[in-house]
């Protein structure tokens with residue numbers, strides 16, 4: 001049965017999930033279109049927020065705590081969110097783009113707006129978010145309460161570093177706005193002044209301080225294409241050298257990313273916005289019949305020379321969406337076959353939420369035992385050692401390498417000094433002979449802590465509460481939880497949601 005479930009999962013996926021994903025997308029597109037034509041989103045926002053406040057005010061203290069009502073299967077994470085079972089679920093039905101203000105260079109978004117929605121709206125206007133995490137279905141709320149990273153992060157940092165303000169319904173039902181500025185502004189019905197402590201403790205808080213109802217995120221001008229340069233490397237030293245050097249060029253490179261295909265080979269990609277492309281070098285990698293991006297990049301290893309291509313901006317942002325990084329090859333083994341792409345490619349990828357909903361206990365257990373999904377964020381100077389640990393412990397390729405700048409802001413991440421970090425992402429089936437899910441991941445978590453690094457918390461974490469508190473600085477978080485009325489009684493702690 002296990003063999004059939006794993007090797008023939010594609011039958012269910014191709015016959016049922018792909019058409020279902022397609023119908024769901026049509027529904028969402030029609031809905032967004034209708035809302036914009038009726039121009040109703042901004043007017044309905046205040047009423048919807050009042051509804052969230054009412055639900056929170058109706059919560060009775062004692063025993064259970066509060067979380068959002070978003071079902072576990074709908075989220076972009078490995079978790080099913082079992083903690084939600086016994087909690088009071090607050091329905092946050094806020095999924096619209098409220099305002100695009102090109103003068104102040106900010107966009108005001110509701111928490112269920114997805115990255116796919118943002119790029120289809122902003123790019124035609126010539127604007128973009130400084131950081132656009134690449135999976136279409138990632139939401140603003142999840143990326144702010146968790147974290148978000150992209151290949152422009154070497155310039156801008158993480159999602160939290162490009163946010164201007166958050167509007168939250170607090171555990172006592174009051175509405176507040178917080179931002180990093182220290183001067184007081186009173187906006188509409190929002191009665192409190194800006195609260196920088198709250199602002200800095202929201203990222204990585206996983207919805208344990210209150211409910212996000214809107215956020216202002218910076219926007220930057222965009223251009224229609226990305227000029228991308230592929231630099232193949234044929235030793236680990238060369239890969240780390242080129243990657244480190246390119247990540248430091250924050251002015252010259254708009255995007256930096258690398259894929260390591262083995263312990264000795266990888267390709268570093270640097271990208272720049274541009275208005276026009278050279279004839280014959282345009283590659284619309286987002287088209288349904290094109291090869292999966294990571295397979296396309298792998299072909300660059302055949303040569304020692306670097307090469308250049310032009311990719312439409314939206315195709316670039318969502319370059320890993322069609323193959324769900326490299327996860328889809330395990331689910332539909334022939335998904336990258338040219339004939340399959342030509343005939344069925346336009347239905348791809350299946351929605352992650354539908355895959356989760358239909359996966360069943362056995363597949364879930366098999367994934368838990370024989371699959372790794374981890375993103376580890378370490379200082380760039382420790383990258384070589386980190387790659388060695390990954391090779392020894394899990395031997396899983398490709399690895400995703402994404403640089404990001406980490407300032408020394410207050411909050412959960414307290415790096416010893418501000419510096420360039422790198423996110424090392426491992427997604428797939430490990431080939432290390434001694435792999436044991438819990439033991440191996442615990443060893444990787446320990447190494448991460450020794451490197452002054454952080455584990456991304458959408459994935460499985462096996463740290464004890466003490467280890468978790470050593471990795472993430474809870475000083476400000478604890479202070480804010482104490483100061484917010486009813487917070488400690490009504491909201492769970494981060495650890496209780498993510499461990």
Ligand SMILES: Cc1cc2nc3c(=O)[nH]c(=O)nc-3n(C[C@H](O)[C@H](O)[C@H](O)COP(=O)(O)OP(=O)(O)OC[C@H]3O[C@@H](n4cnc5c(N)ncnc54)[C@H](O)[C@@H]3O)c2cc1C
Nearest residue numbers: 029032033035036041095096097098099100117120121124
């Ligand atoms: C509040 C608001 C104000 C705007 N103001 C201007 C303006 O002043 N000048 C200007 O040139 N453009 C403005 N736009 C952007 C405008 O939506 C785009 O130009 C858009 O692409 C219009 O073309 P369309 O109606 O054919 O697009 P559509 O096909 O209707 O939309 C394009 C994509 O945008 C997304 N989308 C559209 N509306 C919404 C919404 N309300 N919530 C969430 N997602 C949505 C959808 O995902 C869709 O796929 C504004 C958008 C909004 C939401």
Ligand SMILES: NC(=O)C1=CN([C@@H]2O[C@H](COP(=O)(O)OP(=O)(O)OC[C@H]3O[C@@H](n4cnc5c(N)ncnc54)[C@H](OP(=O)(O)O)[C@@H]3O)[C@@H](O)[C@H]2O)C=CC1
Nearest residue numbers: 067068075076133139141142145146147148149207211212
């Ligand atoms: N490139 C990248 O940066 C990528 C990032 N990710 C990760 O994926 C996750 C995002 O996935 P997504 O499905 O969008 O989010 P989720 O629904 O998984 O939400 C993540 C957390 O944010 C909380 N949250 C979400 N919305 C609100 C809100 N309005 N108010 C209060 N709390 C809220 C949730 O709380 P609750 O538990 O109460 O529901 C949950 O704990 C992030 O953790 C991100 O780090 C994944 C892939 C790529």
Ligand SMILES: CC(C)=CCC[C@@H](C)[C@H]1CC[C@@]2(C)C3=C(CC[C@]12C)[C@@]1(C)CC[C@H](O)C(C)(C)[C@@H]1CC3
Nearest residue numbers: 076077078324325327352355356359373375425427
């Ligand atoms: C920081 C970055 C770039 C993170 C990328 C993370 C992705 C690779 C993760 C996020 C959600 C994720 C864990 C998921 C899966 C693969 C890896 C994903 C896509 C899959 C699709 C694997 C197959 C599983 O049966 C199941 C459907 C449950 C999950 C769903 C979530």
